[in-house]
Amino acid sequence: MGRTKVLLATIATTVLVSGCHVFEVACPAIAQASGLSVTVAASYAPAVKALHLKACQDGVCREGYLELVPGSISVDQGCEPYVPEPGVPKPGAPGQGDPGVPEPAVPGQGVPEPAVPGQGVPEPAVPDPAVPKSVVPEPAVPESGGRGPDRVCSATAAPDGTKRGMLMLDILTESPMLVTTSGTSIDGSPLPVRTLRFTPRSDYPFGEPCGRFVSASVVLDEAGLRQDRPAG
Template sequence: MRSLGVLLAVVTTSLIPSACLPEAVPCPAIAQAPVVALTVAASYAPSVKGIHLKACQDGTCREADLELMPGSVSVDLGCEPASGPDGTCSATSSPDGTLRGMLMMDVLTESRIDATATGTSSVGAPLPERKLSFMPKAAYPYGEQCGKFITAGTVLDADGLRQES
C-alpha cells in the first residue's frame, strides 16, 4: 500500500509543472516576399503610364520596370447576426484609384534602402526622377513567437516619393 501512495505522489507532482507551461501558439504558414512595394497615389495615377524602380540595400541593388496593377481597399460587409465569435463574416475589395507594383529583392533587412523612381507619363513624357532613403519597418503581426515581418513600402505622388505610413 505504501508503494501505491508513493506512486500516486510521483504521478501527481509530475503533472503539476506541465499544467503551468504555456500552450504552444500556432503560427500561420505565411512566407514573406522580400519586396519593395510602390503605390502610385490615386491623385497621381492618371498621369502615370509606367514606373521604373531601383532599390539598393546592404550594397545590393535591384531595378525593374514595375508591373502596375490597380489598387484596392477592403470593405467590411459585416458578420451574420448572432453568429458568435466563430461566425461567418465577409469583406470585398473595392478599387481605390491607386496603382501598385513590387520590386523583388534577394533579401529584405532592416537596413536603410535607397530608392529611385523614374517613369513615363500618360502622354509619353518622362516623369521627374524621385529619390528616397528610408528604413524598412519591422513588426510582429502574429506575435513574437511567430517571427518578424519586414516591410518596405513607398508612395509616389506629384510631390515626390515618400515612405508608406
C-alpha cells in the same frame, strides 16, 4: 538520514521538471515576401504609364520596370439580419418560462372566490399541482447592426484609384534603403526622377513566437516619394 535528503531532493527536482510545460503557439503559414512595394497615389496614377524602380540596400541594388495593377480597398458589406429560431419565447412573456414574474390570478383556478351571503361556506381551495415549467434559455440577440452568433458577414474589394507594384529583392533587412523612381507619363514624356532614403519597418504581427516580419513600402505622388506608414 543522508539517503532521505537525497531522496527528497530527487523528488523536488522531478516535480519542478514535470511542472514545466512547453506550450506551442499556432502561427499562420504566411511566408514573408522580400520585396519593395510601391503605391502610386490616386491623384497621380492617371499620369503614370510606366514606372521604373531602383532599390539599393547593404551594397546590393535591384532595378526594373514594375507591373502596375489597380489598387483596391476592402469594403464591409455587413452581416445578415439575426433571425431567432421559431418557438423560442421572448423574455418577459407570462406563462412562457420567465422566472420571477407572477401570473395574474384567475378565479376558479386555485384561488378561492369571495364568500357570498346566503350561499353557504365555500369549500377550501385545492391548490393546483405544482408542475415545473420548462425554462428555455433565451438566445443572445445582438444589437441592431452588430455581429451576433452564426451570422454571415462579408466584404468585397473596391477600386480606390491607385496603382500598385512590387520590386522583388534577394533579401530584405532593417538596414537603410535608397529608392529611386523614374518612368514614362501618359503623354510620353519622362516622369520626374524621385529619390528617397528610409529604413524598412519591423514588427511582430502574429506575436513574438511567430517571428519578426520586415516590410518596405513607399508611396509616389505629385510631390515625390514618401514611406508608406500604417494608419493610426
